[in-house]
Amino acid sequence: MTGKALQAYLHDRLHAPGYRTLVLAGLFLAAVVLASPVAALPMGKPVDFETQEQEAQYQKLVRELRCTVCQSETIHESNAALAGDMRRRVYEMTAAGASEQEIIDFLVQRYGDYVRYRPAFQANTVLLWTSPFLILFAGGMVWLQVVRQRQRLVLRQELSAEERAALEQFRRGE
Amino acid sequence: MLRRIAFPLVGVLVILGLLYVGLGIDSRALPSPLVGKPAPAFQLESFYDPEEIVTEADFIGEVALVNVWASWCSSCRSEKPYLMELARQGVTIHGFNYRDTRADARRYLSAEMNPYDKIAFDPNGEAGMEWGVYATPETYVLDAGGTIRYKHIGPLTPRIIREEVLPLIEKLEAENR
Structure with missing residues (x-):
């Protein structure tokens, strides 16, 4: 049906009492259905x-x-x-x-x-994706270093001559 | 003793440096992946005449600006005088009328204030998606072969026109000769 014929048809229909509401409801529904694939x-x-x-x-x-x-x-x-x-x-x-x-x-x-x-994951996002692991690794290395240092301190039982002298100075309140 | 201070000091300085650089980065500046690519294809009604079809081929042929605008867009209004001035100087400007109605847009472009040559009517943002449009106004520079050479998001200002758009147009036209 061409646009003009449709218009004439609708005009006749709309002016017939009783059809009016039905046609309007139908048009509304058609508008909703037709509009949906085009509009956002x-x-x-x-x-x-x-x-x-x-x-x-x-x-x-x-x-x-x-x-x-x-x-x-x-x-x-x-x-x-x-x-x-x-x-x-x-x-x-x-x-x-x-x-x-x-x-x-x-x-x-x-x-x-x-x-x-x-x-x-691509060339310019390598750092983005790997940085948490790099930071974890760096932190782990620092932690390991600290633990090792403390272990060495615990293992060493004797004070050196220098440390003994320093201790003696403290004791005398100098 | 020196190492104990130096290590955290260097760390803090590195972080401060990164933060300082971060302050200067514009998080809204988004490079368009379309720069350097051919103008994307589209097929729309002409704004002037619904019977006429406008495609990307209508925008191609000479160095031209392509401006995405709408009557509801107040920053388009603010850049319009500059577009008028460019058009007066002989720069070809095509347009996408984006998410607009013809009636509103016609009022916006009263006859003597129309800087545009061809205008594609894009009420549903279809070509907008092909051209990677974020929001109006946006301006592209096409070279004579139809390759996008530049894109600016947001209103054009005299400074941007003077320092970026005009030198590029001159350069492209020189390439053409």
Whole structure:
């Protein structure tokens, strides 16, 4: 049906009493259904998938992607328009059968590594990922050093001549 | 004795140095991965004429600015006079009308105040996602071959135009000749 014919049809229908409410309700429903794939996906709006895996992938990804305008929120939590667009894109790609990696790559190509809440292990993030272990290792070395030093002190029972002289001085209150 | 002081002292100085460097880093500056890449593909209605289709090919051909704007965006309003000035100087400026309605945007661009050549109408942010748009206003510089050479997030200021945009445009146009 063309736009003009539809308009004429609706006009006739709307002016027939009784149909009015029904048609309006129908139009509203149609608007909601038609609008959903185009407009950004509102926060917390339930999404339908054909398979459980797709649903799980969507739920995982929206919690791992950063809303780049709000910076400290994932697209799952954010109310920003951009986050809505990104949720919609993740939804569409997931429903179309794209893998997790494909969707992440798609967004990284456009928005940079920053969209990932969980940074990938790559050349410029080596320090980020390994620094906790490096710090733990450095701390362990210091601790080992201290323990060894103390062990040496305990093992040594005799005071040296120098230490004895110092002790004697203290005792005399000099 | 010296070692006992020197070791923690060096440690503290290193941490202070890192903190000092950290203070100077702008956490909002996000390099675009699209710089150096060809202009992303899109297909949208022209803002002026819903019957006409605008694609990335319409933006390519000469050195041009691509500006993402909306009538609801107050910082777009603040940079508009500078865009007007650039257009007067002969710089080609294309635009994405982002998440906007034609009626509002038309009011924003009253006829004598329109710096844009071609405008793609993007009410749902579809091309916005392809172009990695965070928020309006954003400005890209395309070279004649259609490669993105520069991106600025936020309103253009006279300083940015003078120190970054104009020298780059001159350089790209020189490459072209």
